[in-house]
Amino acid sequence: MGTNPMPRVESTVHAPCAAACAVHTDTRQLVEFIANGRYEDALELLLEANPFSSVCGRICHHPCEQSCRRAKVDAPVGLRRLKRFVMETMADSRHLRRERNIPQQDKARVAIIGSGPSGMTAAHDLARLGYKPVVFERHATPGGLLGQALPRYRLPYSVVKEDIDDIIALGVEVRTGIEIGIDIKLDDLLKDGFSAVLIATGLSESRTLGIPGIDSRGVQLALPFLLAAHSSRPVENGKRMVVIGGGNVAVDVARTARRLGAEKVTMVCLESRDEIPAWPWEIEETEEEGIVLMPSWGPKSVFSENGAIKGIELKKCLSVFDSEGRFRPQFDESEVATVAAEGLVIAVGQSGDLTCLEDAAVELVGEGRIQWDRETLATSREGVFACGEVVSGPGSAVEAVLSGHRAARAISHLLETGNLLEQPPEELPHIGDLPDDVASKVTLLSPIGVSVLAPEERVKGFEEIETGYSEADALREARRCLACTTGALVDEEKCAACLTCVRICPFGVATVERTAAMPQDECQACGLCAAQCPAAAIALTRFSTRQMKDQLREVVPLVKSQSRATPVIVSYCCLFEVTGRDFLRSAESTGPGRGIVPISIPCVARLSTADLLSPFEVGADGLVIIACREDSCLYPTAEDRLLYRIRQAKGVLGEIGMEEERIDYWKTNGSAEVSWGAFWALSQKKLGEILNRKGE
Amino acid sequence: MIVAERKPLAEIRSFVEDYRRILILGCGTCTTVSLCGGEAEVKIVASGLRISFLHEGRDSEILEDCITRQCEPEFVEVARQKVKDESIEAIVSLGCGVGVNLLAQLLETVPVFPGVNTKFFGAVVEPGMWLEMCAGCGDCILQLTGGICPIARCSKSLLNGPCGGTRDGKCEIGEDVDCAWALIIERMKSLGTLDRLSEMLPARDWSTSRHGGPRRLVHTEVANVNVQETEGEAQ
Numbered sequence: 001m002g003t004n005p006m007p008r009v010e011s012t013v014h015a016p017c018a019a020a021c022a023v024h025t026d027t028r029q030l031v032e033f034i035a036n037g038r039y040e041d042a043l044e045l046l047l048e049a050n051p052f053s054s055v056c057g058r059i060c061h062h063p064c065e066q067s068c069r070r071a072k073v074d075a076p077v078g079l080r081r082l083k084r085f086v087m088e089t090m091a092d093s094r095h096l097r098r099e100r101n102i103p104q105q106d107k108a109r110v111a112i113i114g115s116g117p118s119g120m121t122a123a124h125d126l127a128r129l130g131y132k133p134v135v136f137e138r139h140a141t142p143g144g145l146l147g148q149a150l151p152r153y154r155l156p157y158s159v160v161k162e163d164i165d166d167i168i169a170l171g172v173e174v175r176t177g178i179e180i181g182i183d184i185k186l187d188d189l190l191k192d193g194f195s196a197v198l199i200a201t202g203l204s205e206s207r208t209l210g211i212p213g214i215d216s217r218g219v220q221l222a223l224p225f226l227l228a229a230h231s232s233r234p235v236e237n238g239k240r241m242v243v244i245g246g247g248n249v250a251v252d253v254a255r256t257a258r259r260l261g262a263e264k265v266t267m268v269c270l271e272s273r274d275e276i277p278a279w280p281w282e283i284e285e286t287e288e289e290g291i292v293l294m295p296s297w298g299p300k301s302v303f304s305e306n307g308a309i310k311g312i313e314l315k316k317c318l319s320v321f322d323s324e325g326r327f328r329p330q331f332d333e334s335e336v337a338t339v340a341a342e343g344l345v346i347a348v349g350q351s352g353d354l355t356c357l358e359d360a361a362v363e364l365v366g367e368g369r370i371q372w373d374r375e376t377l378a379t380s381r382e383g384v385f386a387c388g389e390v391v392s393g394p395g396s397a398v399e400a401v402l403s404g405h406r407a408a409r410a411i412s413h414l415l416e417t418g419n420l421l422e423q424p425p426e427e428l429p430h431i432g433d434l435p436d437d438v439a440s441k442v443t444l445l446s447p448i449g450v451s452v453l454a455p456e457e458r459v460k461g462f463e464e465i466e467t468g469y470s471e472a473d474a475l476r477e478a479r480r481c482l483a484c485t486t487g488a489l490v491d492e493e494k495c496a497a498c499l500t501c502v503r504i505c506p507f508g509v510a511t512v513e514r515t516a517a518m519p520q521d522e523c524q525a526c527g528l529c530a531a532q533c534p535a536a537a538i539a540l541t542r543f544s545t546r547q548m549k550d551q552l553r554e555v556v557p558l559v560k561s562q563s564r565a566t567p568v569i570v571s572y573c574c575l576f577e578v579t580g581r582d583f584l585r586s587a588e589s590t591g592p593g594r595g596i597v598p599i600s601i602p603c604v605a606r607l608s609t610a611d612l613l614s615p616f617e618v619g620a621d622g623l624v625i626i627a628c629r630e631d632s633c634l635y636p637t638a639e640d641r642l643l644y645r646i647r648q649a650k651g652v653l654g655e656i657g658m659e660e661e662r663i664d665y666w667k668t669n670g671s672a673e674v675s676w677g678a679f680w681a682l683s684q685k686k687l688g689e690i691l692n693r694k695g696e
Numbered sequence: 697m698i699v700a701e702r703k704p705l706a707e708i709r710s711f712v713e714d715y716r717r718i719l720i721l722g723c724g725t726c727t728t729v730s731l732c733g734g735e736a737e738v739k740i741v742a743s744g745l746r747i748s749f750l751h752e753g754r755d756s757e758i759l760e761d762c763i764t765r766q767c768e769p770e771f772v773e774v775a776r777q778k779v780k781d782e783s784i785e786a787i788v789s790l791g792c793g794v795g796v797n798l799l800a801q802l803l804e805t806v807p808v809f810p811g812v813n814t815k816f817f818g819a820v821v822e823p824g825m826w827l828e829m830c831a832g833c834g835d836c837i838l839q840l841t842g843g844i845c846p847i848a849r850c851s852k853s854l855l856n857g858p859c860g861g862t863r864d865g866k867c868e869i870g871e872d873v874d875c876a877w878a879l880i881i882e883r884m885k886s887l888g889t890l891d892r893l894s895e896m897l898p899a900r901d902w903s904t905s906r907h908g909g910p911r912r913l914v915h916t917e918v919a920n921v922n923v924q925e926t927e928g929e930a931q
Contacts, residue, residue, distance in 0.1 A: 494724065496725060496728040496734065497729075498729040498731075500731070503823040534728050534729070534731045534734035534736045535724060535728045535734045535735050536735035537735075608736065609740050610736065610739035610740055610743055613743040613747065616747040616750075617743050617746045617747055619750065652705060652743070655706055656705050656709065656744055
């Protein structure tokens, strides 16, 4: 049994993590589900927002974490790893869920070109809306570059496949090995009964460089190199490799080259160290693997012998962008360097391959870009839409997913109304930064790490370098969430402006003018004010004990009638001390047989005196409160406040002639699994003696 | 602020044990602020009574409510309606004595019992602790005593300085009771007005206080009452 939150209060402001996510995954709610052991709900939440949740749990660039307000206290919550935990733990549930969620597909057929995250997300959404999407993929397996080119040490193909299989299970047909424009013309798709076409072909062509010697043997482009490495085809890989480029693809190439046996890999990029476009954590891992970084250098020429590369000459790059932010690198031609190499990979960006538009009457603009409206996602040809990187340029996986969602809405709207749908970019308002003075009062909790392969082990092969959270670790990490936007709400009608909240708020957040107020951007949702408010005018957005009392009213009399000999004890327990939900479930299912009714609560200090008395109202013989471990409460002063309320509740029992010893207070010792059973046994024994004395 | 303290539950229980439908009625103003009669305390009292009745095998039903102020007829009307609609047999008021009186006056057939002991007019000196600072005597002389009331805060309500029971600033009745006159003297010293204490005062007219019988107050800008008549009545 747990405390059920109040019906969700729709807030107009969001937690920054949710606002920062391209698909607005409600990460705050996700963490709450995890902390409560509600992994099924967590899975549902993730998959509703993002059908590529397994992929994103591995490789998302996690803007959620970058905007996490906890960063100001110590370090952001490991949200990406928590997602991965849910997707890994719930893999079986996901399979079962597939069978339950097959939609009726009686609407039009839609052709989708490209099976990367944008195209497959669109297919997913369209299938759920009742359309019949058919995805055309020129490679032998679906997944786009995620599936074909991303190095396996970052993203095993099995993970991509989990997401893809889930989408296919909705009734999405994927035809692999078919290249639209060559095998089938786009025109023919529209003639053959497809009501709409979505171009989601991504950026599949590596750009090259126009420098002398670039046609030497041993010079390769990034994507063919990665594709070959991924599919275990023979890859040309010298002992000394140079990678040109500073983006994430360049990093993938460099690290792949190292794993393929290159002894020395040098990454050369125009940008200075501070400007390198690859994610900082990727750069860090790259250097750990012994890859040499040469920022602020540009390629001048490739020198070769007998047509085979021997090395590259570089020139100093002074700046990359002009004053208006346009790419216009400036060099100092007099400062040069050379790097000897047997292989060179060019990773300086990608472009779209528009083969699918051969004879398709879809207009292009500029240097071969699709004419495209970013709000309607429509091309110049009616019924033909485009999404993903082929139109929006390089981006992240989660942005591609968003683009797929938008494309599905665009197509569905056209097919249902005959009109184009304007979809302006959607930005969620969020509560902003955590104020410094509040951050300084938040209890520090170090982030929970995961084990990562040592660099010398990593470079031996393509084994995934990071492991996922164990359940205990995920629960500990979930505890670190500041639960932004779930703070205290005041019922102004009831508030008597008594100042109790102001006096006890451990974060100095509560204020009273005419009535009390807890600014949402400051409140830490500890609930101490709500538990203590004499007017019962304060409630937490996401926590209430109302339903708990109703449940007690049902369960306790039942338990009492079933276990006559045993004193019946209700036990309020700190949820945060549980290291696995199975323990909680087993305690909840077997406890009542032994006269114990456990109720886990995210911080027992949230309980009011009335909450402490309510078990007795419904017939419990005793109450055991088990708090967290010594010095581990998230909220300053919370334990003292709870102890005052316990004293008050004991006083009430005393006033009506009942023994104060009927209420016991314990602190978890070690873990819930280790200590709670012992506490229950001790309290039950003591209570048994009291009842015997009284002859009850 | 009127400050009160909840009565022991055994006492409250003794008032209502013969009734089957009992309303615990809180007051959303003074007793809420003095932490003994707001909605949270209503829950505690109701819970305590339910537990007690459960153990005694009594079959009474305890209802809970809290109104904005028990000292206003309009707010009491809300409770009166509830009493009628819910067939309440007895009320435990967690308002101050004023609330109990007005409820009793307006609820003709339903008994109203006090759930709190109304203590004094006081101020918070630290969270959860109040000190008496005013006796409501009806003729304020704080202008003469540096803003510290000797009537409320001197154990003997002396008006002519400390008695022989003052010790190191404390009153002889208890170590945690300040001698009001020691406070007055210190305060007037720091204000530079100590010499005013040597002024002769006329004998005090205590008829403005309880000694003049129950008091009445009329604001004629609101009440359509003849003031002469009212004053005559009061005397």
